[in-house]
Amino acid sequence: MTATLGLLLKFPIPGQVKTRLGQSIGYRAAAELYAACVADELYAAARAQTPVAVFHLDDMPANRYRCWLGSDLPLFPQRGADLGERMLSALTDLFAAGARCAMLLGGDIPELAPPDLSRAAAAAHLHGLALAPAGDGGYTLLAARNDALYPDIFTRMPWSTPQVLPLTLERLAATGQPHALLPQLADLDTWDDLAALWQRLRQHPYPPRRTASWLADNALRLGLE
8 A cells, every 4th residue: 555655844954943852962963863864764765665745844945955855856835823734734735636645744753664654554545544653642643545534633732742642532533533553653852752762773773874873973972872
């Protein structure tokens, strides 16, 4: 089962991406790490033969994104007043472009692997909707079939709080909407997230290439060693 992956991104400018993590490791380091994570996500998508579209949340010229990410990726602006509206709009755009199934992901999931994308696409095709939990009570990946888009899970949601996933599942259960929970996919928001990632990567036989390399080069400076 195939699905198009929509990456919700910002251009990696220090002080404008991963600012919460940047307060701990410095904004330039956070921007460099973010760019490495995005590179690993694109590598995973290429290995899974998953089409990718980029949704950007800034006014950066398209040619800057194409120089960063490659000239062959479709590029769309994110539309909406909050994260929920932007996610719903991105899914709507992907379906309007012909996708039968679409996935959404942020730019800070360096451990994304081809089986994660295949599993999410298959679950969405089967159930209509699939979610990969984050460790903080939210979710990091959403996959949806084009005939199973449930707008209620994107509205009046306390984004960036531990209530996001429980409230999403509660709304789905209340309406009887079928869905599936995927294995957890960790994101990078805090120093503790980064330290945990570093420990996992050191034990991983095939760690994410760009992220692992960047962390290895900067571990001492960041206090990870």
